[in-house]
Amino acid sequence: MVRRGVQRLMAEHRVSLLAEVPLASGRRADLLCLTSKGDFLIIEIKTSIEDFRVDRKWPDYRRDSDQLFFATHPGVPLDIFPESCGLILSDGYGAEILREAPEHRLAPATRKALMLRFSRLAADRLLQAEWAANPLEFDAS
Template sequence: MPIISPHSDNPLVDGRQSDRAMMVRRGVQRLFSDLRLSMVPELSLASGRRADLVALNPAGEIWIVEIKSSIEDFRCDSKWPDYRSHCDRLFFATHAGVPTEIFPQECGLIIADTWSGHMVREAPEHRLAATTRKAMLLRFARAAADRLLLAELAAG
């Protein structure tokens, strides 16, 4: 086994996330933690897409947050409408350096930095069908449990 590996052992970081995107994610995670939401970052969906952050609120609603770190990041992304079929509420999250008017009004909006986030606009509710909700809850729970096990094994 090599001492140095070009591959990350962290399943939450695959090298595609910029420093800005990670900063936004940390801020959103702190905001959601204050709101008592449970979260799983980088969750693979049944569609084959991967959501930047999936959260579960105390009422059982599933929220997806799509993180955009720049205008270019938003403009070259056409996959975000697909996330709506996997959540009750869809949000965009970005930082203060990105103009908020580029984001669609039919989605929630969060501005975040390293320390926290601010919900600029609530996301409208689009209730999931019961079968989709169950599938998402199972996907969420299995990912969270698998990651906890990996963390415990890595800690020794």
């Protein structure tokens, strides 16, 4: 539900995104977004207080993004999220940015590597979707 609302918000802003993206650090970003300016945003989705409290990997995402956001739904208290990150509230039908994230500019080499990772993953997923939608039928004769 949270992811769908965020996806709709990003689409409205013409921001491309991929879900469940493995990063060079070995971590996995819930959403990796690419803006028209070439900036990378990571959006970490949290659906409960406990989900936020047990996850201590999120500070590592700053190494792979220009801005880091949390996204959640109205049932989660907003005051648990750190002021040092952006905050998005989603209801599944849409989402709203409640707080912009401070910028932490990526190093050029990191940006290039992330751009290649994003591009290759998007191309691979597109090919997989095409194959799933139109499987070849082989005649064994």
